Amino acid sequence: MEWWEFLLAFFSALGVLLLIGLPVAFAFMLVNMVGVYFLWGGTSGFNQIILSIESSISTFVLVPVPMFILMGAIMFHSGIARKMIDVLDHWIGFIAGRLAVLAIMTGAVLGALTGVAMGSVAILGSTLIPEMKERAYSKSMCIGPILASGSLAILIPPSTLAIVLASLGGFSVAEILIAIIAPGLLLAVMYATYIIVRCTLNPDLAPPYEVAPVPMGKRIRETAVHLVPPVSIIVFVILSIFYGVATPTEAAAIGAFVTCLLAGLYGRLSWTVIRGGVGSATALSIMVLIILTGSAGFSQLLSFSGVTSAITNFATDLPVHPLVLLVLMQLVVMFLGMFLEQTSIVLVTIPIFLPIIKVMGWDPIWFGTIMMLNLEMATITPPFGLSLFVMKGIAPPDVSIGDIYRAAVPFILINIILMGLMILFPGIVLWLPSLMN
Numbered sequence: 001m002e003w004w005e006f007l008l009a010f011f012s013a014l015g016v017l018l019l020i021g022l023p024v025a026f027a028f029m030l031v032n033m034v035g036v037y038f039l040w041g042g043t044s045g046f047n048q049i050i051l052s053i054e055s056s057i058s059t060f061v062l063v064p065v066p067m068f069i070l071m072g073a074i075m076f077h078s079g080i081a082r083k084m085i086d087v088l089d090h091w092i093g094f095i096a097g098r099l100a101v102l103a104i105m106t107g108a109v110l111g112a113l114t115g116v117a118m119g120s121v122a123i124l125g126s127t128l129i130p131e132m133k134e135r136a137y138s139k140s141m142c143i144g145p146i147l148a149s150g151s152l153a154i155l156i157p158p159s160t161l162a163i164v165l166a167s168l169g170g171f172s173v174a175e176i177l178i179a180i181i182a183p184g185l186l187l188a189v190m191y192a193t194y195i196i197v198r199c200t201l202n203p204d205l206a207p208p209y210e211v212a213p214v215p216m217g218k219r220i221r222e223t224a225v226h227l228v229p230p231v232s233i234i235v236f237v238i239l240s241i242f243y244g245v246a247t248p249t250e251a252a253a254i255g256a257f258v259t260c261l262l263a264g265l266y267g268r269l270s271w272t273v274i275r276g277g278v279g280s281a282t283a284l285s286i287m288v289l290i291i292l293t294g295s296a297g298f299s300q301l302l303s304f305s306g307v308t309s310a311i312t313n314f315a316t317d318l319p320v321h322p323l324v325l326l327v328l329m330q331l332v333v334m335f336l337g338m339f340l341e342q343t344s345i346v347l348v349t350i351p352i353f354l355p356i357i358k359v360m361g362w363d364p365i366w367f368g369t370i371m372m373l374n375l376e377m378a379t380i381t382p383p384f385g386l387s388l389f390v391m392k393g394i395a396p397p398d399v400s401i402g403d404i405y406r407a408a409v410p411f412i413l414i415n416i417i418l419m420g421l422m423i424l425f426p427g428i429v430l431w432l433p434s435l436m437n
Contacts, residue, residue: 001040002331004310006035006039006305006306006307007305007307008403009283010035010301012207013031014027014031017030017031020189021437025051026290027193028074028151028298028344028347029290029293032298032301033046035301035305035343036301039108039304040304041092041302053306062188063252063253064158064163064173064248064249064251064252065160065163065164065201065285065289066251066281066282066285067249067255067256067279068158068160068163068218068252068255068256069160069281069285070256070259070277070278070281071158071233071255071256071259072281073276073278073280073281074259074263074269074273074274075230075259075263076262076277076279077123077273077276077280078263078268078273078277079100079268079270079420080230080262080263080266080268081109081110081230081428082127082342083226084106084109084110084226084227084230084416085102085106085124086222086226087222087223087226088102088109088227089102089221090214090218090219090222090330092105092218093174094177094208094209096195096196096199096200096203096206097107097141097145097195097196097198097199097205097206098206099128099131099132099135099137099182099206099390100132100137100141100142100145100195100199101192101195101196102128102142102144103124103128103145103146103148103149104148104149104152104188104191104192104195105143105153105188105423106124106149107124107146107148107150107152107188107324108149108152108156108184108185108188109231110149110153111149111150111153111154111155111156111184112126112156112157112158112231112234121146121147121149121150121387121390121394124146124149124150125146125390125391125394125395126145126394128142129142129143129394129395129396131429133396135206135209136208137205137206137207138203138204138205138206139399139403140194140403140406140410141180141199141205141206142405142407143395143399143403143404143407143408144407144408144410144411145191145195145411146409147379147387147388147391147408148191148408148411148414149191149379149381149409150379150380150387151377151379151387151411152184152188152376153185153382154342154372154375154376154379155180155183155184155187155372155373155376156180156181156185157178157180157181157184157236157237158177158183158234158238158248158251158252158255159177159180159372161342161346161372161375162176162177162180162368163177163248163374164343165346165350165368165371165372168346168347168350168351168367169350169354169357169364170354171364171365172365173248174242174247174248174436175365175433175436176368176372177238177241177248178238178241178242178367178368178432178433178436179366179368179429179432179433180369180372180432181366181432182428182429182431182432183369183372183373183418183422183428183429186414186418186428187218187373187376187414187418190417190418191218191411191414193436194205194410194411194414196347198274202324230259230262230318231256233258233259233262234255236251236254236255236258237251237252237254239254240254242432242436243436244436260316264341265284276423297403298347298348298351307352315356315359316356316359316360319393319437322360322362323423325356325360325424326362326370327423328355329349329353330370330371330374330419332349332376333345333349333371333374333375333378334377334378334381336349336378337374337375337377337378337381337385337428338349338378338381338382338383338385342375342378342379345375345378346375348372353367353371362418363426363430364428365430365433366422366426366429367429369422369429370419370422370423370429373415373418373419373422374415374419377415377419379417380408380411380412381408381412382405382408385408387403388401388405388408391404392404400423
């Protein structure tokens, strides 16, 4: 079988399984097993695939994944995250598109706490959309900022997807967690700037209204009690990794432990919270690990069938500038983002992209961060971005899926602009990692 025939057969079978509703992890595993049977000598090849599965998840690099997920789950189930929205609301005052800007600010904070785009969209949508409608905000200004704010969860550390990407790519978890900070914050600023400028030029999108003043003493007190402690946990985790005081694994474990202590100090660490937090963190962690097991077999099958070397040779022989090749690779990720969720895209592309990255001599942290921005955009890319369907589930009945698609477009364009800046100016990504000890 030629390499292109194998690749076509693999993705055709995978597409059929996904269309009939089989979970991504099991679809990859089933296709891998069939590939092993035909390429590795029947049932004797299963022994090798089992060893690959074991080695792919028996690694210390992946320990931060369940710890970071648990940290966010406890924040969410204990109600700490919702209280932070109220505190931020008291500080924002009146600006054009006030509630939309609040969504972006809160999304950046929730992104650091939960790390799950769909969770942030669900929280902010159910909290802010009713008030936005009451204030006569347009559909696009209700929906778009909340979609955009939820997607920030992927680019604000600690990001589970960044750890998965680093694990599959074989590069530093600590460096990519630090590298995504600047793009994540810059993206939030670009979102907020767009909202303010557009609502200033067209006030009908977000009509101004009087905001009840909150005494300064109350704002300071609520900030000290409900905002500073949880944000301090995130800052501690990031700084401990940045300065080399702790490994990502150690920082994640400490962060999860301190989060539980904080919930206890607030009087919210009930058995219901523990059960809900641990249960959701366990389920999500298992899903991530199962997906990673499929990646190991997929990578080996690509190498054995000759796909890896063939695609690498094809890419390096193209008579184009290396930046053109980089853009083509990102277009592939962008196209897949229209149909697949983020972890699946990483699983499909990294085994193919990694040899090309090495041959071209690109910095893997730079490439990985650009790809993270692309994956972040996939959550709001029509027609099948997952956050789009979460929004449809919580939006009022008069909001159609077409309204949601149109509301997402301006924020997708902002993502593309930032991606171009990151490609042209690598220092946006590499400056902070270069300062690490």
